Amino acid sequence: MPSNAPLILFWTRWFNRPVDIAAIAQCAVPVEWTNDRRRLAEADAVVFHLPNYREIGDARKYPGQLWVAWSMESVVNYPMMADAAFMRHFDITMTYETGTDIWTPYLPDADWWEAARRAPMPLKYESAPAVHFQSSSFNKSGRDTFITELSRHIAVDCYGRYRPNREIASPDLGRQTKLETIGRYPFCLALENSIAPDYVTEKMFDPLAAGTVPVYLGAPNAAAFVPDGSYIDAASFGTSAELAAYLRYLAETPQAYEAYFDWRSKPLPECLTRQLELTASRPENRLAELVRQRLSLRAGPPTGRPYLPLGFKRFLSTRLRRLSGKFRER
Template sequence: MPSNAPLILFWTRYFNKPVDVAAIPRCSVLVEWTNDRRRLAESDAVVFHLPNFREAGDAHKYPGQLWVAWSMESVVNYPVMADAAFMRHFDVVMTYETGSDVWRPYLPQASWWEAARHAPIPPKTERAPAVHFQSSSFNKSGRDTFIAELSRHIAVDCYGRYRPNREIIGPDLGRQTKLETVGRYHFCLALENSIALDYVTEKMFDPLAAGTVPVYLGAPNAAAFVPDNSFIDAASFSTPAELATYLRQLIETPPAYEAYLAWRSNPLPEKLAAQIASLDTPPLCRLARLVTQRLTQHGAGQPPGKPSLPFGGKAFLRTRWRRWLAARRGRSM
């Protein structure tokens, strides 16, 4: 690696594991990636995974260094992302929010949409109209109450580790088995674990790929991330009972139901297609490009000066204490 290539350091883990820098795709701009904290002083940019923000407290910030806040998790579940006093220490934001410096949404790439549009629609063979997959107990959206009430009015088959009432029969091949299962139902409950602007996850996109209709509860602007008339907005109904009535009406009126699948025969809306095209470059490569641009604008190399401790002495000591405890227990942090 040339000595003048910018160095980008991942300071925190990605949840419970160090970032696998060897798996980062080759980018058109030349940078070096590392998760070796001993190289902090020479790093041009330092990336912090915000769900692991408690690991950030002992990081010193060197003059001219870019700090990157990275997360794909909902701001509702990790309110530190909305804490102005905390976020002011970062120069670059890389999240699912459309206003981020590096936008990293769950929105699939163009090849995914092409495959979804041309895949056959599976026959709807299950007796229950709706299916739901859930493995986490996170419930900031009220989805537990929603499912319980909806299930009083229409049958819902629930799979996953969290409160299932059905199990996969035969070998479970992960996402492939999930999509095959979802495709046998008229509707899939796509319920986010929290409701936040722009937070539209695979819960919306998996049913579209499977050839069924998502019943979505989540981001109020979810329609911006999918083709027109491709999902049912649960929040537009006064009660789950009213929603259940509508779902039954769709099943009893095949043309009305099929209208929700018609998007597969049409080009994607121009604005959505443009958003998707902007994601062709992998997100970390877009980060590398932005870091390179900013270093060029402000001059390569770090100016002289002493490093600061942005989160203060108490955070430094707490973080070092947690690292010591983790090391004593044989775990990395």
């Protein structure tokens, strides 16, 4: 590592475990990564995982240091992301939102899309027409009510840790088994835990990879993240009965159902291709490059004393909580 390589410190954990430095050590941009909080004073940039916001309060900010706000979670679930008074402490933002400094959507890369297009269509043989996977109780989107009401009109097989009515058959090989299970159904309920622009997660993309039609409830601009005509917008139906009737129609009309897979034989839309180009480089590479750019603009060596951006009261409560090991993230 060059002696002048910027040092980027991950101050917080990633939910309940330390950031895996080894996994990003092969970054194409010459920087040094660490999660050793003892090196705070020498760090050129400090990254804070916002869902672990309780761990931020005892960080001092040193002159010239860049603070990075990092999150893949919905602003609805973590409203501090929309709090200007809180966010002003950060110099770089790194989230799923398109206006962020370093855009990190859930959008799969170009190789994923090509593999999804080539994958054979699986046989649909389950008795229920729809499947749903859910393990979290987060429900800011109203998905609990959505499933309850839809299930009154059409059968839904639910898997996962949250309110399942079916169990995965052994052996459970994780993601592979999940996709194989989804592929056995004509439809997959792709229900986000909250509704926010740009917040389009793997819930949309897993059914596309599995060869199943997503029934999507989530971001109002979800169409910008997928090929045209590849999913069903649940919000476009006035009632659950209307949606159920449409799903039954598709299940009984092969030509209409198969039209949802026409995207596999067409080029990806230009807007999606542009997004794939913007995110072709890994997030850590783009972060490292931006940090180096920002540092190069310095007029001279930074001067001044470190301070506590969130105040002494937050510093003290965070330090006491850290000493007692009583952080609660989720």
